[in-house]
Amino acid sequence: MRSSAKFSAAAVAAALALTTLTACGGDSDSGGDGKVKIMVGGLDKVIYMPAMLTQRLGYFKSEGLKVQLLTEPAGVQATTSLIAGDVQGVVGFYDHTLDLQVKGKQVESVVQLAQAPGEVEVVSNKAAGEMKSPKDFKGKKLGVTGLGSSTDFLTKYLAVDGGVKTSEFTPVAVGAGQTFISALKQGSIQGGMTTDPTVAQIVEQKIGKVLIDMRTPEGSKQALGGLYPSSSLYMNTDWVNGHKETVQKLANAFVKTLKWMSTHSAEDIAAKMPSDYAQGGAKLYAEAIKSTLPMFTKDGVMPSDGPATVERVLKAFNPNLKNATVDLKKTYTTEFVEKAG
Template sequence: MRTHLKLATATAATMLALTTLTACGGGSSAGAADGKDGKIKIMVGGLDKVIYLPARLTQQLGYFEDEGLHVTLLTEPAGVQATTSLISGDVQGVVGFYDHTLDLQVKGKQVESVVQLAHAPGEVEVVSDKAAGSLTSAKDFKGKKLGVTGLGSSTDFLTKYLAVKNGVQTNEFTPVAVGAGQTFISALQQGSIQGGMTTDPTVAQIVDKKLGKVLIDMRTPEGSKEALGGPYPSSSLYMNTDWVNGHKDTVRKLARAFVKTLKWMSTHSAEQIAAKMPSDYAQGGKQLYAQAIKDTLPMFTKDGVMPADGPATVERVLKAFNPNLKNATVDLKKTYTTEFVKK
C-alpha cells in the first residue's frame, strides 16, 4: 500500500460519491459512524469481488443485525483507497488485504487484522491471448505493461514480488492501474496491458470470453505456497488499534458475525452462496458467477483465525521489493489479533 495517503478534499469528495449499502435496510450513511449504538462504517476494496464476498454475505444473511449492529458497507475499487479512508477516520474498518497493516506500521500507523477471512491471496495473474506467446511466466514480465487494481495496492505488491522472485527488477516493467471488472477487461482487450493481476469474477469472465488465460493461480493455499512460498493471509477485517481497544464489545460482535458467515460458507455450495448475493454481482451470468465463487472458495478460512506462519510469509514477500520495509523492523504481533475470533 505504498501511497502518499493524500487525505485532503479528494478523499471527502470520493466518499460522497460512493455507493452505500446499509445492513439495517432503512439506515442512512449520513454523518460519521463511530461505533456508538452499533453504527459502523466499513470500506471494502471492491464489494463485488469474490475475495471480499464475506462482507456483503454477512449483511445478506442478517448476521450484523443479529448482533445488534447497523453496518454500512462502502466500496472502493482498490484496497489502497480503502485504507486511506480508514486512516482519515471516514470509516471504522476495512475489508481488504492484511499486508497493508505491515506497510502502515512502518509509516507510524498502528492497524490490526481482527478477523482473518482468507489464508491465500485469491489473486490470479492472467495474460491476454495476443501476448500469450511472449508472456509465459513471471520471468517474462520484463518490458511488459501489467494491470493492477491501483498503484500501491496488494495486486501491485504481489506483482512486484513475483517479478523480483523471477529475476525481473521492479523498474523493468510497468504496472498500470486499471481497477477490476470491466475496466480491467477493456484494458486487456485494447492491448493497453499484456497481462495483469485480478480476481474473480473478472478472471472467470476473461477465460469465458477467451480474452486470456490464467498464468499464475493463487486462489488456493497450494497455489499460494507455489507462488509465494507459504500461506499468504489476505482478505481481512482490519481496524485502527486504538479504535479496537476503545470499542472491544463492538469488535467482538463484528468478529462473531463474520465468523458465522465463514462457517456458513464452509457448509454451503457455491451455487447456494451465489443465490444469497445481489443479482447484479453476476455480470457474466449466474452459472459463471457460481463457478467463480467455487474456484475462489479454497482461499477462505473457516474460523477467522490468522494462520500461524502467515504473517512471516507476508513480511518476507513485502521486504523482497518494498524499500519502506526492506530494512525496517516490523512487530508482526501488533499487525493482527485473535482475541475476538477465538472468543
C-alpha cells in the first residue's frame, strides 16, 4: 500500500462510484446493530467469491447481520477504505496485514478464506517465445491490478526469486477483467498476474497462456515455497476487540459458506452467483470456479506455516519489511473461526 493518506478520499469516492450500493462514509462505529460494510477487492473475482456467495446463500441474514458489500478493482484501494474508517472489513489478501503493521496500522485476518494465492501469471501469445519463466521478466511490462496490490507484491517476489531486480521490469496497473484482457491484446503489457474468471477468458480467447499457476496449494508451494494464505476477511484490530459479537456472526456466516463450497460442485456454486459474473458464458465460469476451488480453506483457519511464508515472500523485495520485525501473531486471529459451528 502506498501513500494511503494522499489518495484516501479519491479511492473511497471511486469505490462508491463503482458499486450499485449506497454507503455513508466515516461510519466506523457500525456493527452494534448488525450493519457492516465490507469492501471487496473485486466482487466478481473467483478468489473473493465467498463474500457474494455468503450473501446469496442468506448466511449473513440468518446471523442477524445487514452486510453491505462494496467493490474495488484492486485490494490496495480496499485497504485504504478500511484505514479511512469508511468500511468495517475488507475481503482481500492477508499480506496487507503485514505491510500495514510496519506502517503502524494494526489490522488482522479474522477469517482465512484461502491458503493459496489463486493468482496466475499469464503471458501473451506474442511474448510467449521470450518469456518462459520469471527469469525473463527483465525489460518487460507486466500487468498488476494496482501498484501496491498483492498482484504487485507477488510479481515482485517471482522476479527477485528469478534473479531479476524490481527496477528491471515495469509493473503496469491494468485492473482485472476486460481492462486486463485489453492491455494484453493491445501489447501494452507482455504478461501479468490475474485471477479467474479473467484467466479462463484469456485461455479461451487464445490471446495468452498460463506461465505460473498458483490456484492450488501445490502450485503455491512450487512458486512460493509454501502455502500462501491470501483471500481473507480482515479488519482493524481495535474494531474487532470492540465488536466481538458482530465479528463472531461474520465468522459463523463465512465458515458456513466455506463448508458449503467444499460439499458442492463448481456448477452448483456458479448457479448461486449473479449471472453477470459469467461474462465468458456459464460453462466457462463454472470451469473457472473449478480451477480455483482448491485454494479455499474449509474452516476459515489460518494454515500454521502460512504467515511465515508470507513474511518471507514480502521481505524478499519490500524495503519497508526487509529489516522490520513483524509480530505475526498480531496479523491474524483464529478465535472466531474456532467457535464457528
